[in-house]
Amino acid sequence: MLFIASAGLAYKISRMKSLALLAQAFIGHGIYDIIHTTIYSHSVAPSWWTEFCGVIDVLLGLYMLSLMKWNKSQKVSA
Numbered sequence: 001m002l003f004i005a006s007a008g009l010a011y012k013i014s015r016m017k018s019l020a021l022l023a024q025a026f027i028g029h030g031i032y033d034i035i036h037t038t039i040y041s042h043s044v045a046p047s048w049w050t051e052f053c054g055v056i057d058v059l060l061g062l063y064m065l066s067l068m069k070w071n072k073s074q075k076v077s078a
Contacts, residue, residue, distance in 0.1 A: 023064035030057030
């Protein structure tokens with residue numbers, strides 16, 4: 001639910017702020033996914049899914065942060 005709220009808020013704000021917000025949301029969701037199995041012992045997803053989804057989410061978040069850094073360096077050099 002918090003991830004959906006973050007996406008809705010990102011839609012309303014500037015491009016760079018929304019990229020930062022979504023990157024943080026993806027990383028936060030990835031961390032939640034990775035520790036999900038320790039919080040909930042009963043899951044409907046396969047046992048490998050939480051780690052897989054967590055790693056993908058963290059990688060997407062880090063990629064978004066790298067896009068922000070690259071965009072800032074392009075503005076400085078221009």
